[in-house]
Structure formats: C-alpha cells, structure tokens
Amino acid sequence: MPVMLRVFRLITVLCCLLLAGVALAAQGVRIGVLSFQGKPETLAQWAPTAQWLSQKLPQYQFEMLPLNYEELDAAVDTGSIDFVLTNPEHYIVLRNRHQLRPMVTLNMLINGRVVEQFGSVIFTRAETPIATLESVVGKRVAAVSVNSLGGFLMAADIFQQAGVQLLDRRQAEMVYLGLPHSQIVEAVKEGKADVGIVRTGVLESMQSQGKVDLSQLRIINAQHNLDFPQLLSTDLYPEWPWTALRHTPKDLVKATTLALLQVPADSAAARSGRYQGFSTPANYTVIENLMRRVNVYPGMRERPVWQVLWTDHQAKIILLAGALLVTGLTMAAYFWRSNRRLRELTRVNQEAQASLEVAAAAFDSQVGLVVTDDVACIKLANQAMSALLGYLPQELTGQMTQLLRSDSVPEFTMRKVWQDLQLHGRWQGELTCQHKNGRDVPCMVTISAIRHPSSGLRGYVGSFTDITDRKRAESHIRELAYFDPLTQLPNRRMFLEALQTAMNAALQEGTLAGIMFIDLDFFKNLNDAHGHSVGDQLLSRIAQRLMLIIGQHDMAARLGGDEFVVMLTHLDTSESVAMEQTLAMAQAVHQALLSPFELDTASDFGDHAQTLRYTCSGSIGVALFGLLEEPLTEVLKRADVAMYKAKHDGRNLIRQYDPQAQKAVNERMALSNDLNLALRDGQLSLLYQLQVDARNQAVGAECLMRWEHPVRGKVSPVEFIPLAEDSGAIIAMGDWVVRSACETLTRWAAMPTMAALSLSVNVSPRQFTEADFVERVAKIVAETGARAELLRLEVTEGIVMQDTRLVIDRMQELCAMGLSFSIDDFGTGYSSLSYMQMLPLAEIKIDKTFVNDLTSNERSAAIVKAVIALGNSMNITIVSEGVETQAQKDQLLALGCTLLQGYLISRPIARESLEELVALQNQPQLAG
Missing domain, CATH: 3.30.70.270 (Reverse transcriptase/Diguanylate cyclase domain)
Known part of the structure; x- marks a missing residue:
C-alpha cells in the first residue's frame, strides 16, 4: 500500500509539472525590470526588447514589467515573474534569498562606445564651497536608498575610504528620496540637499532632456577614466545582470540566453534600450565585497560559523582540537587540498560544458556560419549555410572559400577583405555569394580571425546573412526615385x-x-x-x-x-x-x-x-x-x-x-506674367458693343474684354486671349466677365430703357470644359440676382470638337436655368448642320469676314443668304457681325437678317456711354 501511495504521488507531481509548463506557455513570459527613472520611461526603454524576444522565440510572449524595489521583491517572493533585470546589488540580495540564476550581463552603448560597467556620481551646486569628500562632513546628503548600489553604496564606499562615514549621523545627515534618481538632482538644485548621489548617466540624461544645466553643478571626487564616457566619482562595477528565477524552465532560460546574446546592436530593441547587447555573466564578487565593506546588510555582517562556535564552546573546542590535532591534521590537510582541487576542476568543466552548449546552439542558429583554417580551407559549416547556398555541409568541408564567392566580386574587393583581416582581425561588408545552382546571392558577411596567444593565427570564422530582400527593396526604392x-x-x-x-x-x-x-x-x-x-x-x-x-x-x-x-x-x-x-x-x-x-x-x-x-x-x-x-x-x-x-x-x-524664337518666347512669357496680375490690379475692363434690329432699336449688346497695360498701353485681345488660354488665366478672367455682365443686367433692371436688353458673353472652350463650369455660372447668377434669360453665352464652333455629349449636357443644364447660347464666328470653323440640329442654340452670329465681302463677293452673299434662310427655318436668330457700311446694312436687311452689330451701329464703348446712347435712341419714342 505505501508503494502504491508513492506511485500515485509521483504521477500527481508529474501532472502538476506538465500543467505548469502548459500554463507558462499559455500565460507568456514576464520580466521584472527595476525602474530607476520612472515607470513610463523604463517601459519605453525595455518594451522593444520584449518584442524582439517574442519575435525571436514565437512560442513565447514576453512582457516587461517596470517595478520599484518593493514591487520587484514582492514579485520574486510570489514567483509572479520569470526573469529579473536589476542592478547588481539588488541581484546579490535576491540571489542569496532565492537562488537566482545569472544568464547574461548588460553591455550599455554610451556615445557610440560599449560600456560594461557603471558607477556613482557625487555632486553639489557649483556655488557651494563643497569640493572634496572630506568637506561633505556635516552636510545634508540626498541619496536613493541605503540599499541602492549606484544611488548610495558605491559612494558610501568611497567616502569610507576617505574617512567619512555617511551612516554616522554625526558626520552627515542622510536623506533617502527613493526612485527615480531625478528626485535627488531636483533636491540639490532646489537647495533641499547640499550633496547628491546618483548613478552614472543620470546627469547626462537629464541635461539632454533640458532638466539640468551641468555648468551649475560641481562633481566631487571626479574620476577621469579615458575608457568611461560619463561623469564619475567612484570605482566602476559590473552592469546589470539578467537572471532567471528557480521555477523558470531550463529550456526557456537557455533559449532566452541565446536570443539575448544575438540581439543586433543596430536593432530597434538595442537603440531603445541604449545598449550594445549582452555578454556572458560578469563576476559580481566585487559587489559582494562592497556590500560587506559598507555594512548595511545584516546578513552580510554575520560572524563566520567557526567564530560563533569558538565563542560559545571555547573549552570544548580546545579539548577536541587537542585530541585530534596529531591524528587528524595531516589527513584533514590532504582532504582539504584534494577537495578544493576537485571543486575547481568540476567548476572549470561545468563552465566549459556550458560554453560548448552555447557555442553549439549559436552555431546551429539561422545565420550561415563557416569555420576555416589559416589558409581559408573550410573545416566546418552549419545547416543555415547549407540552406543559404545549396551545398550540404559535407560538400563544403575541405573546399576553399573561393567556392562561396561569385565571379562578379572584383579582385580589389577581396584584397581589401584580406588586408583588413591582417590589420584588424575582422572584416564586415556586403559580398555576392554564388548558390550551388549558379545564381548570385547577396549576403552581409562578417569574417573574424581566430588567434591563439602562443600559436598565432588558427583560422577564420565567417557569418553569412541573406540580404536578397533588402537588395530587392533598395532596387524598388531606386525605381521609385529614378x-x-x-x-x-x-x-x-x-x-x-x-x-x-x-x-x-x-x-x-x-x-x-x-x-x-x-x-x-x-x-x-x-x-x-x-x-x-x-x-x-x-x-x-x-x-x-x-x-x-x-x-x-x-x-x-x-x-x-x-x-x-x-x-x-x-x-x-x-x-x-x-x-x-x-x-x-x-x-x-x-x-x-x-x-x-x-x-x-x-x-x-x-x-x-x-x-x-x-x-x-x-x-x-x-x-x-x-x-x-x-x-x-x-x-x-x-x-x-x-x-x-x-x-x-x-x-x-x-x-x-532659333535665337529669334528665344526673344519671342521671352516677350510672350513677360506678357503672360503681366497678364496674371492684370485682373488683380484692375487693368482689365469691359466694353459693350450694341446690337440693333431692323428698326435700329437696341435689342442687346456684346461684352468685350480689354486690357490697359500700365507700360505697354492697350494690348490687343488677339495677343492676350491666347496667352490666357494657354496659362489657364482665362478661367478666372471668364468668371469675372460673367459676373460683370450679371451685375450690369441687375443694374439695367432698374432702368426702363435698358431693362429688356440682353447681354452676350464670350466663353472659351477651356472655360466651358471645366468640370464645375455650370455650378460657377449658376452661383454667379444667383449671387447677383440677374435675369438668366437675358444672359447669352457665346461659344465658337471649335467647342463641338470636344466631347459632344458632354457639351450638349452642359448646354442643356444652363438652358434649363434660363440662359441661351449663340454660335460665334459662324462659318469659319467646323460648320455642320448636324451640330446645329443637336445643340440647343438660340442665335447664330455670321462672321464678319463674310459681311466684309458681302457687297463685292457673290459667294459671300450666297453663304450669308443660306445661313439666314437656315436660321429662319430652324427658328434660330441670326446676327451679322462687323457691319461697317450702310451698303452692308441695306443688303443684310434685304436678305432677311434683322439683327446687326458692328462699327456702323456702335463701336465698343463703356457701359455708361452705352446707356446714354440707348437713352438717346429712345428719346423720340418716349416723346411720342
């Protein structure tokens, strides 16, 4: 029965262990990190490292927990975290209490240099007389806590060496402010303390954030260490260790250790954490010795067991020692020496075994690795190298490294590689390797020389990383750029x-x-x-x-x-x-x-x-x-x-x-630039040319744009209208003409002699094809309150060459608002009966070239007659432009054209002049 009970207990324990492993994997991995600068800053600094570990080990989800001393102690006590990243002093305390296992040591990156140690900075305000360690006696000293390594212990040891006991209230008044360290700096700045103690790097960090001016502080006992890039007042001690709790599975510890050792210096995790990477655990014995010297840890000050026994059992020990002295001294000495040697051999063997395991795991990483002898003959290659270039590891063994190199690599590049290896022992850069199937594989290659202190060069180790994707991305970027x-x-x-x-x-x-x-x-x-x-x-x-x-x-x-x-x-x-x-x-x-x-x-x-x-x-x-x-x-x-x-x-x-063309272009560009300012500066104006019927009564007018240049004088529309078309200025100019015409119609609505007159406005093809042309015209008509049925838009035949369907739709939209359309310069372009049938036209204007030849050219007269007949049959009003002689007028009236426009009727004149002219024409009628 007892045997069955033991078996049952054993099975229960195994099940619990399995369930615990599943729970760990399911709940993720929690890392407690000491927050000495504020939890948000600490989380921002270390969260990318947790993300990097999660990407490197996808079967786990790592999480960083910023904690103060008390919270970190509680987390370790309860086992709610799996790893600890803290300062060395705190690590010694936790190690003695919970048997933590060190994994790696942090290597900081400060001002581009790798730093594996840190210390304390003792400082005061620049205006105080405090300049030496001895002058601190009797002063108020601010520190993090009595247990803070960088925030007290290191400095206390230096003071102790100078004969100043900080823990003696008769020599100094200590004030402990806790984390973050910035509180100590603020206390000194504000005069709440005479002297402050902080970890190295805190002052520089606060200066970069604009929180402190170092010129206002004095560093006490400043140490000028060329290998250390920060302010320093004490000795240097190893950086923070990354440790594992006892309950953390060994395979997780091993995988995390390897991942931390492989963190790239240029990764987001390293940049955010401000470190270069991690290395094998440092020797923290110096920290223990420091803690013993300062005497702030009760456990560290306990007397050795032999001293306790001697004090309590002095008489018995003397009797026992006397009895065994002769017979046991030689044997004790022999066993002691043998045991010590055995322990040393065991330790060396264990360390070597651990190093071999780490090296073996690293060799089987996803980075291609080859090991060669001193003449570059390959001795060993890993599976990643095989996957990279297609060769089996055994196929590479015994081959020269030239097999790996593409023929496209220039010889001078290889000479540079060997030159750097001989001078510096290391080379890193891009090389094009050759796959077994002959294709090129771009790689980032790092080659390091292996040297022995006694035998010299032993060989080389090369790492190869495929950068095909990066090269493809660079090529894509170049395509986008070029x-x-x-x-x-x-x-x-x-x-x-x-x-x-x-x-x-x-x-x-x-x-x-x-x-x-x-x-x-x-x-x-x-x-x-x-x-x-x-x-x-x-x-x-x-x-x-x-x-x-x-x-x-x-x-x-x-x-x-x-x-x-x-x-x-x-x-x-x-x-x-x-x-x-x-x-x-x-x-x-x-x-x-x-x-x-x-x-x-x-x-x-x-x-x-x-x-x-x-x-x-x-x-x-x-x-x-x-x-x-x-x-x-x-x-x-x-x-x-x-x-x-x-x-x-x-x-x-x-x-x-042609140089002459250059001159013409320059003049054209100058005129175009002036045109852009003409509308803004009020250089453009509108003139009105009257239209009359057969009884010489005013029926409407056409708006004509004119440009009065301040230097050039009057500029012909023949010159500036094409420029406006090319530059796009015609859009704004056309809107201005439409608005001015609508304002004129609104003005005339209150004048009995002008109220019934229509106004014609020329619209350019570019203006008409603007997507929002209809909306802009509708907005202008609405804003001015003009009668839409009195506004007529004149377009040329060339507009039909645009999208006919689009032109018809827009014309119909505007006609639905009450506006009407006229075809200007009819007969000079693409005259077609088909578009006259399709377009909603109210008026056709016969071009003045036909009117000019009317009395002397029978063909012109025939064309005019045909157009008039066509217009009458289609119920379209016909207007003859360019009427300059009485003979032309008489013949046009005889042909049936009842609306006339030209210099014979009226030259283009200002609006007020037109109003006076119409009023004068209507006087007899009004008098009658």
Whole structure:
C-alpha cells in the first residue's frame, strides 16, 4: 500500500509539472525590470526588447514589467515573474534569498562606445564651497536608498575610504528620496540637499532632456577614466545582470540566453534600450565585497560559523582540537587540498560544458556560419549555410572559400577583405555569394580571425546573412526615385543626371548630341472629357512607341504631365548633319504620335466601356549640345524655347532652336506674367458693343474684354486671349466677365430703357470644359440676382470638337436655368448642320469676314443668304457681325437678317456711354 501511495504521488507531481509548463506557455513570459527613472520611461526603454524576444522565440510572449524595489521583491517572493533585470546589488540580495540564476550581463552603448560597467556620481551646486569628500562632513546628503548600489553604496564606499562615514549621523545627515534618481538632482538644485548621489548617466540624461544645466553643478571626487564616457566619482562595477528565477524552465532560460546574446546592436530593441547587447555573466564578487565593506546588510555582517562556535564552546573546542590535532591534521590537510582541487576542476568543466552548449546552439542558429583554417580551407559549416547556398555541409568541408564567392566580386574587393583581416582581425561588408545552382546571392558577411596567444593565427570564422530582400527593396526604392511609375520611362531626376553625363561625354569625345522636347497638344481636353485613366493609357502607349523608335544609346524620359523628352547621343561632328539626324528622329516621333491610338474609355466618370480611336499630336522642339561647355539649364532652355515656338506657330509642328524664337518666347512669357496680375490690379475692363434690329432699336449688346497695360498701353485681345488660354488665366478672367455682365443686367433692371436688353458673353472652350463650369455660372447668377434669360453665352464652333455629349449636357443644364447660347464666328470653323440640329442654340452670329465681302463677293452673299434662310427655318436668330457700311446694312436687311452689330451701329464703348446712347435712341419714342 505505501508503494502504491508513492506511485500515485509521483504521477500527481508529474501532472502538476506538465500543467505548469502548459500554463507558462499559455500565460507568456514576464520580466521584472527595476525602474530607476520612472515607470513610463523604463517601459519605453525595455518594451522593444520584449518584442524582439517574442519575435525571436514565437512560442513565447514576453512582457516587461517596470517595478520599484518593493514591487520587484514582492514579485520574486510570489514567483509572479520569470526573469529579473536589476542592478547588481539588488541581484546579490535576491540571489542569496532565492537562488537566482545569472544568464547574461548588460553591455550599455554610451556615445557610440560599449560600456560594461557603471558607477556613482557625487555632486553639489557649483556655488557651494563643497569640493572634496572630506568637506561633505556635516552636510545634508540626498541619496536613493541605503540599499541602492549606484544611488548610495558605491559612494558610501568611497567616502569610507576617505574617512567619512555617511551612516554616522554625526558626520552627515542622510536623506533617502527613493526612485527615480531625478528626485535627488531636483533636491540639490532646489537647495533641499547640499550633496547628491546618483548613478552614472543620470546627469547626462537629464541635461539632454533640458532638466539640468551641468555648468551649475560641481562633481566631487571626479574620476577621469579615458575608457568611461560619463561623469564619475567612484570605482566602476559590473552592469546589470539578467537572471532567471528557480521555477523558470531550463529550456526557456537557455533559449532566452541565446536570443539575448544575438540581439543586433543596430536593432530597434538595442537603440531603445541604449545598449550594445549582452555578454556572458560578469563576476559580481566585487559587489559582494562592497556590500560587506559598507555594512548595511545584516546578513552580510554575520560572524563566520567557526567564530560563533569558538565563542560559545571555547573549552570544548580546545579539548577536541587537542585530541585530534596529531591524528587528524595531516589527513584533514590532504582532504582539504584534494577537495578544493576537485571543486575547481568540476567548476572549470561545468563552465566549459556550458560554453560548448552555447557555442553549439549559436552555431546551429539561422545565420550561415563557416569555420576555416589559416589558409581559408573550410573545416566546418552549419545547416543555415547549407540552406543559404545549396551545398550540404559535407560538400563544403575541405573546399576553399573561393567556392562561396561569385565571379562578379572584383579582385580589389577581396584584397581589401584580406588586408583588413591582417590589420584588424575582422572584416564586415556586403559580398555576392554564388548558390550551388549558379545564381548570385547577396549576403552581409562578417569574417573574424581566430588567434591563439602562443600559436598565432588558427583560422577564420565567417557569418553569412541573406540580404536578397533588402537588395530587392533598395532596387524598388531606386525605381521609385529614378523611373516614372506610369510609363516606366526614366523620370526627370534620372534624365537630368543622364543629360549631364552626355554633355560631359560629348565634350570629351568631340561629338554632338541632340535633345527634343515633346508636349502633347490638347491633352487636357482628353482628360477632362474621358477621365485621367484614359489619359494615363495614352501616356503609356506613347512611351511604348518612343522606346521602339529610339536607338540603343538614346534615352526617352517623361518629365511630368504630358511632357516627354528624347536625348540622342553620338551624333555626327558636323552641326548641320547632327541637326538633320535630330530632325529625322523628331519626324519619326511626330509620325508615331499621329498614328491613331486604341484607348479603353471605361473612364473615371462611369461611362460604358468602349474603344476610342484617338489621334494625338505633339509640339516638338529640338536643339543640339556638345558644341561648347555650358550649364545644363541652357540646353534644356533651348529645347524648351523651340517647343514653345512649335506651339505658338499652331501646334503639331517641329521647330528647331532659333535665337529669334528665344526673344519671342521671352516677350510672350513677360506678357503672360503681366497678364496674371492684370485682373488683380484692375487693368482689365469691359466694353459693350450694341446690337440693333431692323428698326435700329437696341435689342442687346456684346461684352468685350480689354486690357490697359500700365507700360505697354492697350494690348490687343488677339495677343492676350491666347496667352490666357494657354496659362489657364482665362478661367478666372471668364468668371469675372460673367459676373460683370450679371451685375450690369441687375443694374439695367432698374432702368426702363435698358431693362429688356440682353447681354452676350464670350466663353472659351477651356472655360466651358471645366468640370464645375455650370455650378460657377449658376452661383454667379444667383449671387447677383440677374435675369438668366437675358444672359447669352457665346461659344465658337471649335467647342463641338470636344466631347459632344458632354457639351450638349452642359448646354442643356444652363438652358434649363434660363440662359441661351449663340454660335460665334459662324462659318469659319467646323460648320455642320448636324451640330446645329443637336445643340440647343438660340442665335447664330455670321462672321464678319463674310459681311466684309458681302457687297463685292457673290459667294459671300450666297453663304450669308443660306445661313439666314437656315436660321429662319430652324427658328434660330441670326446676327451679322462687323457691319461697317450702310451698303452692308441695306443688303443684310434685304436678305432677311434683322439683327446687326458692328462699327456702323456702335463701336465698343463703356457701359455708361452705352446707356446714354440707348437713352438717346429712345428719346423720340418716349416723346411720342
């Protein structure tokens, strides 16, 4: 029965252990860390380390718990945490109480240097006379606590060596403020204490945060240690240990130890924790000795057992010693020496075994490792190396390291590797390795020389990390930086770099090169009509055609928007021949643009998908470079000027650089700049040209925009209207004209002679195709209170060449508001009966070119007669423009045209003058 009971108990214990292991895995891993600077700061510092461990060991979930001394002691007592990261003094206390197991020691990174030790700083205010340890006697000293290593014990030991006992109230008044250390600094600054004791690094940290000015403090007993980068007043002691509690599973301890030893110095965890990494546990005996010297721990001051026995049983010990002295002295000495030697051998063996286990685990890590002899012959390779390059470990054994290297690695790179290994014993950098199947594998490689103190060089250890993903990301970033994502052509940045290179090469080789700027004509209209997705299709197709046309050494690039550029290199040395070669390529590009494009018009506006056969054209400017040394901007400027010359001459043309064109472009740009200020500065004005009927009665007027330049004087609309169209200024100018016309209609509503007159306003194609044109007009009419039925919008026949459906829809929307439409300059553009039938027109204005020839040209008279008849049959009002003679007026009336406009009727005049003219015409009628 007792046997069965023991078996049952054994099974119960095993089940409990298994359940405990499952619970640990399920609940995660908790790490208690001493918070000496405030819990939020401590959590921010160490949380990334816990995240790194969780990523490295995905079967566990690590959690950092910032705790003060009391909370950390309680957590260890209750076993609610698995690991402890605390200062060495606290570790000694916990180790003696709970048998903690040290794993690794923290290596701090301070100002770019690895620091494995820390100390205390003793300081006072700069204005106090306290300058030495002895002068602290009788002063008020602030510290963290009597048990704080950096915040008291280290300093107390230094004071003790100087003959000052801080724990003696007759020599110093101690004030313990607890954590964080910043409280001690504030107490000294505010005069609540004369002297402060803090851990090294606290003052520098507070200075970087702007909380303290070190020039206002004096460091007492300053130590000038060249190997230590911080203020220091005491000896240096080992940094914080990372320890495991007894209940923590050994496999978790081992895995965590290996993971901590592998934390990269450049990782987010190391940067946040401000450390370089972790190393094997330091020797903390010096801490125990310090604690004994200071005598603040009762357990550390207990008398040895032999001293207690001697005091309590002195007589018995003397008798026993006398009896055994002769017979046992030799044997005792022998056993003592043998046992001591055995313990030493056991310790050395255990340490060696532990080191071998750590090394073996590290060797089987995910980093490729190879070990070679002193002539670079591979002796050992791990599985990660096999996975990296495809060779089995046994296939690599005995091979030279050249097998691992790609043939693409330059020889001078390898010479640099061996030179660094000989001079510094270490080399790190990127190398291209070669997989067994022949493909290149980019790797980050670290090679370290293995040297023995007596025998010298023993071999090399190399680590290999695959950086293919990083290289791919770098390549992607380069594509984003140097290539246009839509067309896959080089972008502006890459083109400018290539142009500079080509300019230098042309000067060195004595050859010429050419450049052509390509700007698509009316590309905005395509975008507005069908959406940007259709426009993007066109840009991509153009890029494809350019790549098919240009030569192997030439370059096509997209500068942005609808602008492309082609650079031709290695042209003839003769300027005339080189220009012919460039113009020939420009002609090929021009023809490629004119060939129709098949575009899918499932546009951004939700239209039904259909194929659009679109014919594109472009204005092309060409220029040469390489004739002389000049800035890159000058080359671009010449091609740009030539391109603008092509646009100015009517678009869809090729023009080469001409100095006269440069002058014209400069003048055009100056005028364009002035035009942008004209509306703001009130330089624009409206004139009104009267329209009358057959009885010479006023029926309406047309608004005509004029520009009075402060320097140039009157600028013709023929000059500034095209500029406004190109620059986009016509949008704001057109809105201003519509608003001014509506304000005039509102004014006339209160004038009996003017109330029935209509006003015609010219609307440009670019203005009309703006997406919110209808809304803007409606808003202006509503804000001014004008009668919409008296406002007439004049458009040219060219507007029909835009998206016909869109034009009709917008015209119908505006007509629904009461506005009406007139076709201006009828007969000079794309006159078609079909659009007259489709468009909601109220009026047609016969162009003045036909009116001018009316009395002398039978064809003009026939055209005018036909238009009048057509208008009458379609119930569309006909207005004849440019009536300048009485003969023209008489013939127009005879042909049936009842509305007239021109200099014979009235020149364009100011609004007030028009009002006076109409009032004068109506006087006889009013008198009657």
